[in-house]
Structure formats: C-alpha cells, structure tokens
Amino acid sequence: MPVLPITIKNLIFLFCFQTRNDIKTRMELLIMRIQGEVCHALEKADGDTKFKVERWFRKEGGGGVTCVMQDGTVFEKAGVNVSVVQGNLPAAAAQQMRARRALKVDEGGELAFFAAGVSSVIHPKNPNVPTMHFNYRYFAVVDSDGKETWWFGGGIDLTPMKELVEEDVVHFHKTLKQACDKHDPKYYPDFKKWCDKYFFITHRGESRGVGGIFFDDLDQRNQDDLFKFVTSCAEAVMPSYLPIVEKHKERGYSYSDRQWQLLRRGRYVEFNLVYDRGTKFGLYTPGARIESILMSLPLYAKWEYDHHPAPGSKQEELLSVLKNPRDWV
Amino acid sequence: MPVLPITIKNLIFLFCFQTRNDIKTRMELLIMRIQGEVCHALEKADGDTKFKVERWFRKEGGGGVTCVMQDGTVFEKAGVNVSVVQGNLPAAAAQQMRARRALKVDEGGELAFFAAGVSSVIHPKNPNVPTMHFNYRYFAVVDSDGKETWWFGGGIDLTPMKELVEEDVVHFHKTLKQACDKHDPKYYPDFKKWCDKYFFITHRGESRGVGGIFFDDLDQRNQDDLFKFVTSCAEAVMPSYLPIVEKHKERGYSYSDRQWQLLRRGRYVEFNLVYDRGTKFGLYTPGARIESILMSLPLYAKWEYDHHPAPGSKQEELLSVLKNPRDWV
Numbered sequence: 001m002p003v004l005p006i007t008i009k010n011l012i013f014l015f016c017f018q019t020r021n022d023i024k025t026r027m028e029l030l031i032m033r034i035q036g037e038v039c040h041a042l043e044k045a046d047g048d049t050k051f052k053v054e055r056w057f058r059k060e061g062g063g064g065v066t067c068v069m070q071d072g073t074v075f076e077k078a079g080v081n082v083s084v085v086q087g088n089l090p091a092a093a094a095q096q097m098r099a100r101r102a103l104k105v106d107e108g109g110e111l112a113f114f115a116a117g118v119s120s121v122i123h124p125k126n127p128n129v130p131t132m133h134f135n136y137r138y139f140a141v142v143d144s145d146g147k148e149t150w151w152f153g154g155g156i157d158l159t160p161m162k163e164l165v166e167e168d169v170v171h172f173h174k175t176l177k178q179a180c181d182k183h184d185p186k187y188y189p190d191f192k193k194w195c196d197k198y199f200f201i202t203h204r205g206e207s208r209g210v211g212g213i214f215f216d217d218l219d220q221r222n223q224d225d226l227f228k229f230v231t232s233c234a235e236a237v238m239p240s241y242l243p244i245v246e247k248h249k250e251r252g253y254s255y256s257d258r259q260w261q262l263l264r265r266g267r268y269v270e271f272n273l274v275y276d277r278g279t280k281f282g283l284y285t286p287g288a289r290i291e292s293i294l295m296s297l298p299l300y301a302k303w304e305y306d307h308h309p310a311p312g313s314k315q316e317e318l319l320s321v322l323k324n325p326r327d328w329v
Numbered sequence: 330m331p332v333l334p335i336t337i338k339n340l341i342f343l344f345c346f347q348t349r350n351d352i353k354t355r356m357e358l359l360i361m362r363i364q365g366e367v368c369h370a371l372e373k374a375d376g377d378t379k380f381k382v383e384r385w386f387r388k389e390g391g392g393g394v395t396c397v398m399q400d401g402t403v404f405e406k407a408g409v410n411v412s413v414v415q416g417n418l419p420a421a422a423a424q425q426m427r428a429r430r431a432l433k434v435d436e437g438g439e440l441a442f443f444a445a446g447v448s449s450v451i452h453p454k455n456p457n458v459p460t461m462h463f464n465y466r467y468f469a470v471v472d473s474d475g476k477e478t479w480w481f482g483g484g485i486d487l488t489p490m491k492e493l494v495e496e497d498v499v500h501f502h503k504t505l506k507q508a509c510d511k512h513d514p515k516y517y518p519d520f521k522k523w524c525d526k527y528f529f530i531t532h533r534g535e536s537r538g539v540g541g542i543f544f545d546d547l548d549q550r551n552q553d554d555l556f557k558f559v560t561s562c563a564e565a566v567m568p569s570y571l572p573i574v575e576k577h578k579e580r581g582y583s584y585s586d587r588q589w590q591l592l593r594r595g596r597y598v599e600f601n602l603v604y605d606r607g608t609k610f611g612l613y614t615p616g617a618r619i620e621s622i623l624m625s626l627p628l629y630a631k632w633e634y635d636h637h638p639a640p641g642s643k644q645e646e647l648l649s650v651l652k653n654p655r656d657w658v
Contacts, residue, residue, distance in 0.1 A: 070634055145467065269602070272601050283603065291634060297632035300630070301631075
C-alpha cells in the first residue's frame with residue numbers, strides 16, 4: 001500500500017517526541033532524515049516522477065521504509081531504503097556483517113542483533129550520468145556471554161556507465177574528502193583505498209566503478225564522534241552526486257552508448273549478487289524483504305559474450321581506469 | 330581467434346587415433362561429440378546464424394572449446410561449452426564440486442583434480458520458447474593420501490519464459506524418463522526430485538523452472554555403467570528440447586510477453602550468480618575462462634521493483650507452478 005513521502009516527516013516528528021538520546025534512536029532518526037532529503041532531491045532532479053513509498057514490517061522484528069522510483073524521466077530506477085531490524089541472526093548472515101574482524105558464532109548458532117541503515121542505488125537513464133550507491137549503517141550484536149558489540153559501517157561509490165569524465169570524479173572524491181577531513185585526516189585516504197578494494201569484481205579483474213569511500217567495523221572512537229562522522233558522510237551524498245546529474249542529464253547519447261551502459265550494468269549485477277556483503281546479509285537474514293534488497297539491481301542489464309571495447313575508444317579508457325584505480329584528489 | 334565448427338569433428342578424429350580406453354578419454358570424446366551435435370541441431374533450428382567457435386587453453390592445465398550463437402533469428406544467446414581441465418584446485422573451488430558428500434580439503438590447501446564436462450544454456454528470442462540448460466561432467470580428485478576419487482554429475486532443466494504449456498513439460502520429462510529408465514527405474518524419480526531441490530531460488534521461494542533431472546556424486550556403480558547412463562542422458566538433450574523449439578519458434582508474442590520474459594531472465598541470473606555450484610566452481614577456479622562460464626547469462630535481463638503478475642493471468646499460473654513443483658509423468 002503506497003503512502004505519501006510526507007509520512008516520513010510526520011514519523012520523524014512522532015519519533016522526536018518519544019526520543020531517548022540513545023544511539024539506536026539517533027541512528028534511526030538520521031537515516032530517516034537522509035532518506036527523506038535524498039528522495040526529495042531526486043524527485044526535484046527528475047522533474048516528473050515521484051517515489052513509490054512502502055512501509056514494511058518484518059515478523060521477526062523491526063521493519064523499514066522502501067522508496068523506489070522506476071522508469072522516471074531522469075532515473076531509470078532509484079531506490080532508497082531504510083531498515084531498522086532486530087532479532088536473531090543465523091551464522092551465515094552474521095558472517096556477512098563484519099569486514100575484517102569476524103564475529104564468533106557457533107556453527108548453526110544464532111546471534112542477537114540490531115541493525116539500522118539507509119542504503120540506496122541510483123540508476124539514471126542517460127548513460128552520461130553515472131550510477132551512484134551509498135549505504136550507512138549501525139550494527140549491534142550480543143554474543144553468547146551477553147556482551148554487546150557495536151560498530152558503524154558504510155560508504156558511497158560512483159560507477160560511470162559511458163566514459164570517464166575526470167572532473168566529475170574529482171568533484172565526487174573532493175566532496176567526500178571534505179566530509180571526512182572534518183573528523184580525521186586519515187579517514188579519506190584509508191577509506192578511499194578500502195573502497196577500491198571492496199568494490200572489486202575479482203573474476204573480471206576490474207572495479208565496479210571509480211570508487212569513493214568505504215568503511216566497516218568502525219568502533220575505535222566514542223559513539224558520539226563516530227555518529228557525527230557518519231552524519232557528515234550521509235549529508236555529503238547529494239552534494240557529491242547531484243551536480244553530476246544536473247550537468248549531464250540533458251546530454252544526448254547514441255544507441256551504442258546505451259548498449260555499453262547495459263553491459264556495464266551487467267557487471268553491476270555481477271558484483272551485487274556475487275560479492276556484495278550487504279546483499280548477502282539480506283539474502284541470508286530470515287524474513288528479510290527481498291524486494292528491498294534487490295531494488296539495487298538495474299531495470300535492464302545485458303551480457304554479451306566476450307565483449308571488448310574498440311581499441312582507443314572512450315570505453316577502453318574507462319575499462320583501463322577500472323582495472324587500475326587512480327588517486328583523484 | 331574464431332575457428333570453424335568443423336574443427337571439432339577433425340579433433341575428434343585426431344583423438345580417436347590416439348585414444349586409450351580410459352574414462353577420461355571416453356568422456357572427452359563424448360562431450361565433444363555432444364557439443365558438435367547440439368551446435369549443428371541448433372544452427373539448423375535457427376536457420377540463419379552460425380555458432381562462433383573458440384578454442385581456449387588454461388595455463389594451469391587443460392582447455393576447452395566454447396561455441397556461442399548471439400542475436401540469432403531463433404536464439405538470442407546460446408552457448409555450448411566443453412572444458413577438459415586439470416591441475417590444483419583451491420579449497421573454495423573444491424567445496425563447490427560435490428553436492429552431498431563434501432571433499433576433505435585443509436583450509437588454504439589444494440587438491441589435484443581432473444574435470445571434463447559439457448555445459449550449455451539456450452536462451453531463445455521468442456518468449457513462447459522456454460530456456461533450456463544442460464550439463465554433464467566427470468570429476469576426479471586425488472586426496473592428500475594419493476587416493477583418487479571420481480564421480481559423474483549432470484542434469485538438464487527447462488525454464489518457461491511466458492506461460493505453462495503442460496504438454497511441452499510432459500514431453501520434456503517423458504524423454505528424460507525414458508533415457509533414465511534404460512539404466513535404473515529409480516534414476517528418474519530420484520533425479521527429478523533432486524532437480525527441483527537444486528534449481529530452487531531460496532530468496533524468492535520459487536524454482537528456476539519446471540525442472541528436469543539433476544544428479545551429482547554418482548559413483549555407486551562401475552564406471553562403464555555410469556558412463557553409459559550419462560551418454561543416454563546427453564543424447565536425450567536434443568530430443569527432449571528441439572520439438573518444443575520447433576513448435577513455438579514462429580508464434581507471435583506481445584510487448585508485455587517480452588517484458589515478462591526479461592523479468593524471468595532476471596531470476597535466471599539470480600539463480601546462476603547466487604546459487605549455481607557450477608558457476609561458483611568456475612569463478613573460484615584459478616585461470617578459469619570467465620566468458621565461458623558466464624555465457625550462461627542471457628543477452629538481456631530486467632528487474633522491476635516488486636512486480637506481481639495480474640491475478641488470474643497466465644503469468645500467475647506459471648509462478649504458482651514454480652512455487653509448487655509438480656510431477657509431470
């Protein structure tokens with residue numbers, strides 16, 4: 001049952017009256033605010049199309065709000081999902097939760113958990129406009145001894161679907177660097193590298209795109225500082241991406257540009273279904289809302305056997321950057 | 330470098346002169362014969378388009394022949410791949426090799442292996458013609474004590490992309506049953522059930538298609554009997570499928586039939602990238618030829634957010650069969 005986007009704002013007011021100052025509530029309010037802001041900004045950029053908004057509940061605990069725009073004027077498929085879920089997690093899902101430091105879970109065992117996050121993938125129609133993904137999340141788990149472990153994770157990355165426009169990539173990375181630098185000068189360089197490593201399609205030997213930032217298991221400072229850092233990152237999403245949308249959304253493109261975009265989307269699907277831990281976490285979580293997880297997949301994708309871009313083409317140049325990640329700022 | 334299909338036949342003659350009577354050579358000759366026969370039959374059914382044939386070598390040992398027809402008159406994408414590879418396998422790949430009885434491999438350890446198989450996915454253009462997949466393979470591994478273990482695996486399954494045509498599915502299953510019954514009356518019922526279980530998209534709660542047969546770890550009889558059984562199965566591929574192609578390939582279809590076919594293909598991609606052990610085995614095998622593994626993916630696929638077929642529609646009927654596998658013979 002679709003509800004109007006305005007509901008989100010009303011809900012935030014509702015939450016504000018009840019709010020406790022704990023991190024779970026603060027995170028929930030942050031991701032709902034970001035979802036509302038992103039959806040409104042994208043609707044404005046599209047001009048014609050509204051998000052379909054659905055509230056959903058998970059019978060095992062929690063729920064979320066999924067906003068999807070499909071077949072718009074500017075956006076072919078854009079999804080912005082918020083989920084706040086809790087309950088018990090089977091070992092297979094728990095293993096997808098953390099990047100570097102694995103959680104101890106007995107085989108066949110379960111883990112009490114809380115997860116609150118916003119995630120989004122924006123697939124524009126025009127191949128001149130890159131695809132963008134972001135995700136910011138807070139996790140807490142209780143181990144068998146009753147001890148709670150918490151951490152933040154997240155990131156944002158850009159995937160050109162036609163050619164490399166260097167100044168766009170520089171703008172994107174610079175905006176992220178500014179957001180990071182306010183909190184720690186090491187964050188941007190560390191998380192930029194992590195991003196290149198994470199969004200790598202091993203079987204293709206190429207990155208999904210031109211990177212951005214990615215971090216996980218973030219718990220090395222006090223919760224308040226880290227929450228502020230994540231807030232800065234989430235607030236930098238639209239400033240890093242929207243100017244690129246506006247710059248290119250009316251540019252013309254050819255049939256072969258569209259076909260190449262569809263092939264690049266095929267690679268996007270490969271990454272998401274084969275490697276992405278967020279997707280796997282969703283697929284392995286009992287009672288997860290599959291449509292909210294797989295909204296990240298493009299409306300159309302293509303797989304051509306043994307495709308190689310023409311030597312010296314813009315496409316070949318893009319591929320060479322995907323195979324050899326660069327520093328942008 | 331493309332070579333003519335006739336090369337395959339020449340190669341078979343070449344192999345015949347050198348042949349030893351061992352199972353590896355017999356399997357290699359079988360899969361090359363089947364590849365040649367299937368490609369010729371499909372070219373005839375297409376009428377206009379020829380397979381592109383490529384021989385490839387794997388620097389770690391072995392190689393194969395990949396035949397792909399793309400954007401034909403009848404077939405949108407059809408791939409028939411033969412590979413005969415050997416070498417050492419990392420633990421991750423070894424774990425994808427067997428279905429029920431896992432192989433003992435130390436973490437980080439490797440396993441000497443030999444694998445010979447033919448695999449194929451046929452995606453027709455016309456939504457009235459179902460997609461078909463088959464794969465027959467022989468594996469041998471040598472454990473750390475120097476003991477060789479061998480087994481056969483394989484299967485074939487049908488995926489309607491428009492609606493359920495019951496008599497087609499019955500024909501398909503009957504042909505497979507006849508091939509199985511010549512060897513053991515228990516094979517068809519057992520392997521039909523296994524097929525329904527294997528080609529199940531857990532996160533969607535639906536099967537990939539209307540099944541067929543699937544088996545793995547087959548070593549409970551002498552090699553000669555099992556080789557003959559696999560031969561019967563491989564020879565039944567075209568008789569089970571071609572009549573369905575011929576019956577429907579000239580039928581008309583609508584724009585919405587095509588869109589529904591693309592959505593079903595999206596599910597096909599989900600199965601292959603998330604669950605298929607053959608695909609994972611390929612992705613985890615060092616030096617594997619990715620294009621030969623991912624030729625199974627359709628030329629085009631689509632993901633629409635939260636799509637539901639209209640109540641009482643042919644599409645809804647098909648979905649209900651995918652959610653509740655039936656007995657067909």
